[in-house]
Amino acid sequence: MSSKHVAPVRWLKGSPEIPGDKSISHRAAIVGTLAQGRTRITNFLTAQDCLNTLAACEQLGAVVERQGTMLTLEGRGLRGLTRPAADIDCGNSGTGVRLLSGVLAGQPFTSVITGDAQVRSRPMRRIIEPLEKLGARIESRPGLLCPLRIHGASLRGTEYRSPVASAQVKSCLLLAGLFAEGETRILLPAASRDHTERMLKAFGAQVAQGQISDSAQTHWTASTGEWVSIQGQTPLTAQAVDIPADISSAAFFLVAAALLPGSALQLNNIGMNPTRTGVLDVLSRMGAKIQIDNQREMNGEPVADLRVAGGDPLNARTISGENLIPRLIDELPILAVAAAAAHGETIIEDAAELKVKETDRIGVLVAEFRKIGVEAQERPDGMVIRGGEIRGGTADSHGDHRLAMCLAIAGLVSEEGVTVENPECVETSFPQFWRQLDEVRD
Ligand code: S3P
Numbered sequence: 140m141s142s143k144h145v146a147p148v149r150w151l152k153g154s155p156e157i158p159g160d161k162s163i164s165h166r167a168a169i170v171g172t173l174a175q176g177r178t179r180i181t182n183f184l185t186a187q188d189c190l191n192t193l194a195a196c197e198q199l200g201a202v203v204e205r206q207g208t209m210l211t212l213e214g215r216g217l218r219g220l221t222r223p224a225a226d227i228d229c230g231n232s233g234t235g236v237r238l239l240s241g242v243l244a245g246q247p248f249t250s251v252i253t254g255d256a257q258v259r260s261r262p263m264r265r266i267i268e269p270l271e272k273l274g275a276r277i278e279s280r281p282g283l284l285c286p287l288r289i290h291g292a293s294l295r296g297t298e299y300r301s302p303v304a305s306a307q308v309k310s311c312l313l314l315a316g317l318f319a320e321g322e323t324r325i326l327l328p329a330a331s332r333d334h335t336e337r338m339l340k341a342f343g344a345q346v347a348q349g350q351i352s353d354s355a356q357t358h359w360t361a362s363t364g365e366w367v368s369i370q371g372q373t374p375l376t377a378q379a380v381d382i383p384a385d386i387s388s389a390a391f392f393l394v395a396a397a398l399l400p401g402s403a404l405q406l407n408n409i410g411m412n413p414t415r416t417g418v419l420d421v422l423s424r425m426g427a428k429i430q431i432d433n434q435r436e437m438n439g440e441p442v443a444d445l446r447v448a449g450g451d452p453l454n455a456r457t458i459s460g461e462n463l464i465p466r467l468i469d470e471l472p473i474l475a476v477a478a479a480a481a482h483g484e485t486i487i488e489d490a491a492e493l494k495v496k497e498t499d500r501i502g503v504l505v506a507e508f509r510k511i512g513v514e515a516q517e518r519p520d521g522m523v524i525r526g527g528e529i530r531g532g533t534a535d536s537h538g539d540h541r542l543a544m545c546l547a548i549a550g551l552v553s554e555e556g557v558t559v560e561n562p563e564c565v566e567t568s569f570p571q572f573w574r575q576l577d578e579v580r581d
Contacts, residue, residue, distance in 0.1 A: 142533070143562040143573065145550025148580045150401035150449060155392055155575040157384035159184040159208060160410045161568050163440065165192045165234050166310070166338045167380045169242065172201040173317065174214040174342050176377030182408075183208050183382060187566045188232035195239055195252075198223035214377055217317060222248040226286065229254040231497060231540075231567050233261050234307055236285060238335075240266055241311035244275035245318025246291035253286035257497050257538065263287060266311045269299040273315050273323065296321035296371055303492065304465045306331035306414075309367060313339060313346070319371040326351060329461045330365040332414040337439045342378055345370035363462060383410035383442045388569045390418050390470045391544045392579070393447050394477045397427035398552045402449035404579065411441040417467030419445075421474055425453040425481060455483030455526050464489045472500055472545045478524040479513040480552050487521035497567075498539040507534040507542065511549060511557055531555030540567035547576060 164184040169192065171178030183189065185208055193210075197203055200221035202213035215221070220242070227243075227250060229235035236254050240263075243250050253259065264283040271277060274295050278288040296319040301308045304327045313335050316323030336346050351364035389406045396402035411434065419429060430446040455478055458464075458471070467474065471490055478485035493500040501517055508515040512530025516523045531553035536543035543562050550557030565572040 140560055141563065142558050142560045144556055144558045145547045146556040147531070147553055148399065148551050150399045150581050151392070151396050151579045152403050152581070153579040154405040154407065155579050156571065157389045157392070157406055157409065158186065158569055158571065159382040160385040161186065161188060161387065162234065162332060163334050163338070163382050163410070164189040165232070165238060166334050167382060168193050168196050168212065169238055169314065170338050170342050170375065171212040171214050171377065171380070172196040172199055173217055173242065174375035174377045175216040176214060178212045178214060178377040179379045180210050180212065181208065181381045183210055184385065184568070186568050186570050187230055188235060188568060191228065191230040191232055192235045192239070195227045195229065195235065198225070198227055217372065217374060220246055223250050226251040226253055229258060231255050231257055233258055237266050237307040237311045238314060240270065240287060240289060241314035243289040244270040244273065244291055244315045245294050249288060249290045251286050251288050259285045262495055265301065265303055265305060265308050269301070269308070269312055270315055272297055272299055273319055275315070294319035296323040298324040298326070300326045302328070304329035304331050304461065305492070306335070310335035313367065313369050316369040316371055317344065322368050322370055324366060324368040326364060326366045328364050329465055330363070330414060331465045332412065334412065334440070336367055339369070341439050342375040343373065344375060345373050381437050383437050383440055384408045385568070386410050386415050386418065387469045389445065390473050391548050393418070393422060393427070393429065393445070394473050395548045395551050396447040396449050397422060397429070397453060398477065398480050399449040402447070404447050406445040406447070408442055409445050411443045413441070414466055417463050418470035418474065421456060421458055421467060422477065424456050425477060426451060427453060453477055453481040455481045455485040457486045457488070459486065459488035459521070461489055468492060469541060472504055472541050473548065475504055475508070475522065475524055476545050476549050478526055479508060479515070479529055479549065481526040483526050485524045485526065488518070489520055491520040498537045498542065500539070500542065503537050503539065503542060504545070507546065510534045511553065529553040531557050533558040533560065535560040536562060536564055538564045540564045540569065544569065544572055551580070
């Protein structure tokens with residue numbers, strides 16, 4: 140088994156290059172494939188997850204030319220997709236499987252979609268049920284798991300209430316809704332990232348969205364839900380898409396710099412979509428000094444440059460609430476590292492979804508934290524972390540990209556350093572992570 144030792148440092152300085160947004164890269168490739176004409180994408184995330192989605196788009200007939208992070212993609216229009224000659228393999232990407240399944244459900248052919256062992260253990264009921272309601276038929280492994288054999292059909296628009304506030308479910312159904320007759324309307328118990336809505340609108344789709352504040356309408360009470368609808372069978376037109384840097388990847392550097400006094404990092408072109416910026420809100424409440432400069436828009440997505448400086452120790456804050464958690468779901472592990480080095484006890488609640496990510500990020504993180512001297516307890520919907528010094532030691536990423544990067548940051552701020560087992564999985568979302576880290580450390 141390979142491993143990487145991350146020694147403690149005094150500070151981080153410089154301007155690490157943060158790669159393109161993973162969520163937006165998946166969507167740009169898929170929506171470009173469904174459009175008529177040539178879509179140009181710059182700053183595409185050339186990490187394994189998005190490369191797998193791009194390969195799937197090629198299997199569906201898109202013609203892709205790529206030079207580094209720039210690509211052109213000749214779309215097939217809504218009715219021109221080809222039946223894949225082989226099974227579609229999304230590798231580690233749950234987003235890839237769920238979004239592409241929405242597309243496949245509306246095709247006049249049968250196809251099979253799957254992924255690696257982690258993806259094959261992730262729940263697919265959340266997309267199988269609504270796609271069948273729209274008219275597709277889906278065979279799966281026992282437990283409603285991948286591989287999925289999707290028998291595409293002529294779909295009919297309907298209303299679906301998702302029990303989970305998942306952008307992957309919402310996006311899957313918006314993409315299926317593109318092929319359906321009439322309107323498809325999706326209701327969710329809380330707002331989730333809206334990149335699909337923004338991108339579909341930019342390509343000419345008829346998408347509407349709003350909040351559900353009237354709790355009498357829904358079985359959800361404590362939170363404000365969202366609805367989104369799409370009018371089916373409206374053609375899409377190719378666009379130029381410039382992808383902002385991924386705030387979820389920036390988060391590792393934000394936390395490290397905030398924890399190390401004397402640090403000063405500049406992070407440019409960071410995506411600031413309000414459905415993704417919960418990490419900034421929480422870090423600021425913990426006392427981190429983050430300055431937001433040069434706020435602007437790139438292709439309908441808000442972007443800014445961030446400056447973070449290390450200063451006084453951070454203070455523990457409860458992280459909970461159905462309206463906050465979806466805005467930082469992927470950043471909870473790195474916020475847990477911030478909590479482990481902060482003053483006081485942090486409680487993370489309302490985050491049961493963390494258990495069904497690439498790994499069970501509650502169980503795995505608590506177990507690995509204990510190996511490096513962090514006091515943490517698992518809860519069904521989160522964890523409790525007692526802040527203080529992080530001793531260090533050896534801990535395993537379990538092949539989960541975000542956990543590998545979390546353990547690395549824990550090593551930087553620890554007393555003895557952390558040896559990260561299985562460090563290569565950063566390829567999934569941030570292939571240059573180890574190099575960027577070396578460039579900014581003291
Ligand atoms: C994603 C949505 C989130 C997130 C995942 C990416 C997306 O999952 O955790 O990493 O691109 O739509 P859920 O929508 O299932 O919560």
